[in-house]
Amino acid sequence: MDETATDAAVDAPADGATPGGPAADPVVVGEGIRKSYGGVDALDGVDLDVAAGEVFGLIGPNGAGKTTLVRALTGTTEAEGDLRVFGAPPRDVDPARIGLLPQSFDPPARLTARELVDYYGGLYDAARDTESVLEDVGMADDADAWYETLSGGQKRRTCVATAVVNDPDLLFLDEPTTGIDPAGRRAIHRLIERLAAGGTTVFLTSHAMDEVERLTDRVALLRDGRVIAVGAPDRLVSEHGGAPRLDATLADPTTDATVEAVASGVRERLGGEPTVEATDDGLRVRGVRPEDIGDAVAALDAAGVAFDSLSWSEPSLEDVYLRLTGEEYARRGDGGLPDEGVGRGRRAADGATPDGGDR
Numbered sequence: 598m599d600e601t602a603t604d605a606a607v608d609a610p611a612d613g614a615t616p617g618g619p620a621a622d623p624v625v626v627g628e629g630i631r632k633s634y635g636g637v638d639a640l641d642g643v644d645l646d647v648a649a650g651e652v653f654g655l656i657g658p659n660g661a662g663k664t665t666l667v668r669a670l671t672g673t674t675e676a677e678g679d680l681r682v683f684g685a686p687p688r689d690v691d692p693a694r695i696g697l698l699p700q701s702f703d704p705p706a707r708l709t710a711r712e713l714v715d716y717y718g719g720l721y722d723a724a725r726d727t728e729s730v731l732e733d734v735g736m737a738d739d740a741d742a743w744y745e746t747l748s749g750g751q752k753r754r755t756c757v758a759t760a761v762v763n764d765p766d767l768l769f770l771d772e773p774t775t776g777i778d779p780a781g782r783r784a785i786h787r788l789i790e791r792l793a794a795g796g797t798t799v800f801l802t803s804h805a806m807d808e809v810e811r812l813t814d815r816v817a818l819l820r821d822g823r824v825i826a827v828g829a830p831d832r833l834v835s836e837h838g839g840a841p842r843l844d845a846t847l848a849d850p851t852t853d854a855t856v857e858a859v860a861s862g863v864r865e866r867l868g869g870e871p872t873v874e875a876t877d878d879g880l881r882v883r884g885v886r887p888e889d890i891g892d893a894v895a896a897l898d899a900a901g902v903a904f905d906s907l908s909w910s911e912p913s914l915e916d917v918y919l920r921l922t923g924e925e926y927a928r929r930g931d932g933g934l935p936d937e938g939v940g941r942g943r944r945a946a947d948g949a950t951p952d953g954g955d956r
């Protein structure tokens with residue numbers, strides 16, 4: 598396990614099942630994976646395992662190394678370290694067992710979607726029926742259009758079809774839903790769910806935290822070529838997502854005096870637990886339970902704060918992402934660490950800090 602991974606990475610459930618802990622029956626195993634391009638360490642000692650039948654998510658900022666890791670695991674680039682897929686080095690694995698949707702994929706432009714799926718299916722001894730694959734990705738109605746005339750989302754869906762036409766045991770999808778509209782995304786989500794239900798192992802990279810949270814059994818967060826957390830999404834959220842919060846969009850700019858007035862009113866009504874901070878367009882009160890919402894609103898009113906809108910939300914995988922990558926604090930521009938939570942937790946666990954102080 599990566600030495601910088603949080604403790605969500607290391608505790609296996611008692612029954613050895615996959616959610617939360619390490620894979621019980623791994624089809625992908627990587628230890629100490631390294632890859633440099635010139636002076637850039639794209640992968641800086643990645644350890645991971647993926648179980649048979651698992652939907653495994655890989656998230657991380659632009660340039661974190663996600664695509665490089667997918668390429669290393671599919672044998673499309675050489676990397677150092679111990680990499681095994683179905684027990685063999687990636688380049689020795691039977692291609693019929695693997696499906697790959699690369700991040701960048703440019704199939705021949707003057708073939709129709711149907712011809713493309715036929716063509717890629719023809720590369721294998723046994724392939725799925727073209728029509729059912731087109732149906733699966735929501736392309737049945739547009740199957741006779743040339744690839745070059747398809748919209749960006751239709752192109753991506755066609756590419757997904759070419760990746761699943763061989764009915765792979767292990768499917769790598771590198772940002773499959775980028776540029777796809779909500780209906781198309783739903784089609785891809787349903788396809789992933791069906792494949793997983795049928796026993797296909799899925800390795801999914803995405804910047805869409807909602808789809809990763811919804812679809813994956815476990816997720817690894819990559820930053821600067823290292824896994825900094827891995828575990829079931831709900832576990833990562835409970836450990837690192839922070840408290841539920843109430844966000845207020847304010848009509849006027851948020852001043853320090855506004856924050857202090859609301860904080861004082863919130864302390865008075867709710868005790869010491871909630872914290873108040875300025876956001877880009879208003880205020881955020883953290884630590885507000887559903888039953889506290891009325892009191893928090895009363896604190897805003899008492900402070901004379903006029904708000905345009907209010908929203909309450911539970912923490913999500915996006916909060917985990919923002920906190921563990923340090924982007925939340927970078928965005929605020931203060932470069933500071935939170936008073937509680939992940940900053941201290943990570944230092945205690947591994948000596949690292951969210952601002953990259955271990956590197």
Ligand SMILES: Nc1ncnc2c1ncn2[C@@H]1O[C@H](COP(=O)(O)OP(=O)(O)OP(=O)(O)O)[C@@H](O)[C@H]1O
Pocket residue numbers: 634637638639657658659660661662663664665666700
């Ligand atoms: N072929 C290459 N030549 C040189 N540098 C590369 C190459 N491929 C990747 N890199 C560098 O390696 C690092 C990791 O890139 P990678 O594409 O794996 O990140 P990523 O997490 O997939 O990013 P994104 O979310 O933007 O797709 C980046 O600094 C990138 O510039």
